[in-house]
Amino acid sequence: xxxxxxxxxxxxxLSPSLALAQAExxxxxxxxxxxxxxxxxxxxxxxxQPGLRxxxxxxxxxxxxxxxxxxxxxxxPRLGVFGAPANHVSLQLGAVAGYRFLTxxxxxxxxxxxxxxxxxxxxxxSLAVHLGTGNVTPRRELRSYFVPTLGYLFGREGSGRVGxxxxxxxxxxxxxxxxxxxxxxxxxxLQVRLGGSR
Amino acid sequence: MRRRxxxxxxxxxxxxxxxxxxxxFEAGGRYDDFEIAFDGKVVVIGAGAAGLAAGYxxxxxxIEYEILEAADQIGGRVRRVEGFADFPLDVGAEWLHDAxxxxxxxxxxxxxxxxxxxVPYSPDEIRAWNGRRLRRMxxxxxxxxxxxxxxxxxxxxxxxxxxxxxxxxxxxGTEVVHVDTTGTQARLTTAAGETVxxxxxxxxxxxxxxxxxxxxxxxALDDEREQALGRVEVPAGLxxxxxxxxxxxxDLVLDGGPLRSGGLDxxxxxxxxxxxxxxxxxxxxxxxxxxxxxxxxxDETIAARLLEDLDRMFDGRASRFHRGxxxxxxxxxxxxxGAYSTRFTGHRSRTMDTLRTPHDxxxxxxxxxxxxxxxxxxxxxxxSAYDAVExxxxx
Numbered sequence: 001x002x003x004x005x006x007x008x009x010x011x012x013x014l015s016p017s018l019a020l021a022q023a024e025x026x027x028x029x030x031x032x033x034x035x036x037x038x039x040x041x042x043x044x045x046x047x048x049q050p051g052l053r054x055x056x057x058x059x060x061x062x063x064x065x066x067x068x069x070x071x072x073x074x075x076x077p078r079l080g081v082f083g084a085p086a087n088h089v090s091l092q093l094g095a096v097a098g099y100r101f102l103t104x105x106x107x108x109x110x111x112x113x114x115x116x117x118x119x120x121x122x123x124x125x126s127l128a129v130h131l132g133t134g135n136v137t138p139r140r141e142l143r144s145y146f147v148p149t150l151g152y153l154f155g156r157e158g159s160g161r162v163g164x165x166x167x168x169x170x171x172x173x174x175x176x177x178x179x180x181x182x183x184x185x186x187x188x189x190l191q192v193r194l195g196g197s198r
Numbered sequence: 199m200r201r202r203x204x205x206x207x208x209x210x211x212x213x214x215x216x217x218x219x220x221x222x223f224e225a226g227g228r229y230d231d232f233e234i235a236f237d238g239k240v241v242v243i244g245a246g247a248a249g250l251a252a253g254y255x256x257x258x259x260x261i262e263y264e265i266l267e268a269a270d271q272i273g274g275r276v277r278r279v280e281g282f283a284d285f286p287l288d289v290g291a292e293w294l295h296d297a298x299x300x301x302x303x304x305x306x307x308x309x310x311x312x313x314x315x316x317v318p319y320s321p322d323e324i325r326a327w328n329g330r331r332l333r334r335m336x337x338x339x340x341x342x343x344x345x346x347x348x349x350x351x352x353x354x355x356x357x358x359x360x361x362x363x364x365x366x367x368x369x370x371g372t373e374v375v376h377v378d379t380t381g382t383q384a385r386l387t388t389a390a391g392e393t394v395x396x397x398x399x400x401x402x403x404x405x406x407x408x409x410x411x412x413x414x415x416x417x418a419l420d421d422e423r424e425q426a427l428g429r430v431e432v433p434a435g436l437x438x439x440x441x442x443x444x445x446x447x448x449d450l451v452l453d454g455g456p457l458r459s460g461g462l463d464x465x466x467x468x469x470x471x472x473x474x475x476x477x478x479x480x481x482x483x484x485x486x487x488x489x490x491x492x493x494x495x496x497d498e499t500i501a502a503r504l505l506e507d508l509d510r511m512f513d514g515r516a517s518r519f520h521r522g523x524x525x526x527x528x529x530x531x532x533x534x535x536g537a538y539s540t541r542f543t544g545h546r547s548r549t550m551d552t553l554r555t556p557h558d559x560x561x562x563x564x565x566x567x568x569x570x571x572x573x574x575x576x577x578x579x580x581x582s583a584y585d586a587v588e589x590x591x592x593x
Contacts (some may be wrong), residue, residue, distance in 0.1 A: 021216065025386055033505065045340075046337075046340035046341070048340055066485060069224075071544055073279050073538060084299075084343065086318060086320075086343045087320050087340075087343050087540065101502060124318050125318075125472055126317050126318075126348050126472065127298055127315070127316050127317075127318070128313040128314070128316075129298045129302060129308045129313055129314055129315075129316060129317050130297065130302065130311075130312075130313045131301060131302050131305040131307075131312055131313065131314065131359070132302070132305075132307065132308050132310040132311055132312070133302065133308070134299045134303070136298050136299060136300035159493075177320050178323065179323055179334070179336065180334035180336075180337065181322070181337065182336065182337040184337075
């Protein structure tokens, strides 16, 4: 599975370069009109482990096409927490990069993105239950994973600076100690555009 | 009279004279606020989880009672084997299918100053056997968390916290074969011909024992109850533990997929998962009617057959690294006769209500099959017993 994920990442990483070359040949290339987007979302890893995620995709280059359409190359860091109370609390720290495809008239955008994250999982390995009080004291152990992902995100820019988005991504939890396992995540949230034009 | 008043009165009586009713105490738990409208003797049939829990509560309420157990040991379908590995094995019920705090709810005594250690049972490496190859099913892992005892067992838990309440009031090797409630007192007859009298009877034997008519009732159980008994499926039950020289298996193997019928009925699992153990112990859990032809065989034949299954899954490594095994055939246990209740034909709640209704007003029933919210579990059996005791004492 890990081999398949790596292969997919390579393909996705190469495809924007080809698109970039085509865009440079045919379209107007310029700096991004917006410098920064701040996104705060709720997400569910494996669909059942809720969390919060903050990400800041930074627009690097915009390839405008006639009619206002275009695509923007972006990259940026993200930070999230998620967990299953009975099992673990996890910290996700990484970066995403990809292309945003714009539909200005309807203020919609689509993003194809690749991500690479470190996930630190504070796994509960045992817990002590006090039989008189019912208090539960967990003992945790840190597990580390590398998580490569592929994702799709759909969003809508608001009339002001605030918009919203929903997204899905998949990949693999890769670690030394364990066999790779499926990473699946859905996310929804708000974004605020900072800087640039409205 | 409220439970608290009753206890205070009892405590005063114990100080003032020899008129005290048992060793009542104030535990400060949820079961202390209860009105008791009963004064007499209770006989509990069965010393499994439900029977021991019933004794624990009856003792707490200061009620005269006696537990009659057919087997030579307590626990029923909760059983422990020590010495096979470097940790005690739960060869019967093993998992806690609820939040860890449920254990404190069962003990329900704020004066207890002890803890038990659990491990979250959320296997990482899961595979499914489709008869030809093992397929990776790790995606199941986030959706599956239960608990197991880390250093003790369900049996150890019952033995430590519940069985002591019934010291001196528990008779092993005493099989009840007849319950007669036609007289002023209930008369219980044992297989040895002895008669025991009581004002109320609480039956906590496995449902299979009732289904097979191993206890006769006078007056006979009515048709509605007999039909309700027939609507509960209690399949064959088998647990086997293999000790291997080295580990060659994942955390969990489902025999069939998790979404296929039977996939969760037969599991091979790392029995030492997250336990402080250096040994490689693989457990088999098989609760299914598919196990019926297997449980009819002797233990060695069963173990050999399962080793062949494991060899097919793991390219002969099971036989190569096999050091020993222990077989617990629950269907062959004379006073158990199967696993536990799984499916209900027809309306489940109505069937449970029928089975829980006292027979002839004096014979009450409890057990894992009669727990609405926690059916098929140890704690469900215990909560069912608490519920039955409270109904029994309410008049």
